[in-house]
Amino acid sequence: MIIDLRSDTVTKPSKGMLEAMFNAAVGDDVFGEDPTVIKLEKKIAKLFNKESALFCPSGTMTNQIAIKVQTQPGDELLCDTTSHIYNYEGAGISFNSGVQAKLLCGKGGQISSQQILENINQNFDWLAHTSLVCIENTANRAGGSYYSLAQMQELSKTCNQNKLKLHLDGARIFNAIVEIPRLKKISKLKFNDQNNSRYNSQYELIAQEIGGCFNSISVCLSKGLGAPIGSLLLGNAEFINKARRVRKVFGGGMRQAGYLAAAGIYALDNNIKRLNEDHKRAKYLSNLITEFSYVDSVLPVYTNIIIFNLNKKIKPDVFIQKLAKNNIKAVSFGKNAVRFVTHLDFTDDMLEKVEKSLKNIF
Numbered sequence: 001m002i003i004d005l006r007s008d009t010v011t012k013p014s015k016g017m018l019e020a021m022f023n024a025a026v027g028d029d030v031f032g033e034d035p036t037v038i039k040l041e042k043k044i045a046k047l048f049n050k051e052s053a054l055f056c057p058s059g060t061m062t063n064q065i066a067i068k069v070q071t072q073p074g075d076e077l078l079c080d081t082t083s084h085i086y087n088y089e090g091a092g093i094s095f096n097s098g099v100q101a102k103l104l105c106g107k108g109g110q111i112s113s114q115q116i117l118e119n120i121n122q123n124f125d126w127l128a129h130t131s132l133v134c135i136e137n138t139a140n141r142a143g144g145s146y147y148s149l150a151q152m153q154e155l156s157k158t159c160n161q162n163k164l165k166l167h168l169d170g171a172r173i174f175n176a177i178v179e180i181p182r183l184k185k186i187s188k189l190k191f192n193d194q195n196n197s198r199y200n201s202q203y204e205l206i207a208q209e210i211g212g213c214f215n216s217i218s219v220c221l222s223k224g225l226g227a228p229i230g231s232l233l234l235g236n237a238e239f240i241n242k243a244r245r246v247r248k249v250f251g252g253g254m255r256q257a258g259y260l261a262a263a264g265i266y267a268l269d270n271n272i273k274r275l276n277e278d279h280k281r282a283k284y285l286s287n288l289i290t291e292f293s294y295v296d297s298v299l300p301v302y303t304n305i306i307i308f309n310l311n312k313k314i315k316p317d318v319f320i321q322k323l324a325k326n327n328i329k330a331v332s333f334g335k336n337a338v339r340f341v342t343h344l345d346f347t348d349d350m351l352e353k354v355e356k357s358l359k360n361i362f
């Protein structure tokens, strides 16, 4: 048995998901004729209370389309130094949109209204026009930390007041959505728990509130939700019409994509609530790891990502090789750090095996 903790993208479709894919009704989506793609787009738009949505092959594409549609060449966008759009999308901000990024040093991947206000360029010919703010929730490189609803609402207000567009890179937004109710501040929202609801109604309510904060939202189906492929871009109808044209230019117009959309519908129906299990296992692992003498420090674990620093005498590559000998896969993450990500295909059984291996590795 191989235990893969490199990323939550490594999951394979379950039997139920494959059945849903096999049975999907399909058509040519470039002609707007794939009923399952349309169903998925309507479903996610409704969940976040947005007018429209667009199904795309990847989260990189949904982010890049959002930037392209909401900027002009020569503009500047604001984002955190750790952000995926800046670090892991092949300089797409400049390549695709002719835009530059001003990097803000947030706290644990989170930027503040204050920082935004301090970094809006004045209206001089020689300064780039600040037009867009991008935030990431949960923040990948910052160890899966998440913004609360109140924080997102505050950023939204600031951007509105200053005529800035606000984009959410919500590759792992559902990991945030299942954690947010645990925050005490949430109690001012009233939840009516309906047991027959397919989602936890709490989560629906939080998704609606999040929807109201952003001009555009990107969510991934192929991370914690366990679909093989696919991300969705959400916004108002006018934005999505423009996004559809850009998707075609970027080569992302797909034909009988309903087979993939069916996996996405299945993921939304079945795999949101269970993210709590990934978070529990991540917390368990982090508590365990803290105690080993070969570990210097463990970043706080907020969701499903565990980043820990090894003792200076131990090179991450050596540690990772030792893990590999125990059939455990992980990635090094910066100088002395290692990252584990828990996911749908990581079971309690595997957790036990990892625990044993970590205890006996040196």
Ligand SMILES: *Cc1c(COP(=O)(O)O)cnc(C)c1O
Pocket (backbone or CB within 6 Å): 057, 058, 059, 060, 061, 063, 084, 085, 136, 138, 139, 140, 169, 171, 172, 220, 231
């Ligand atoms: C994974 C990820 C994306 C999108 O990645 P793709 O591999 O292109 O789907 C975007 N943002 C964040 C924060 C991510 O973790």
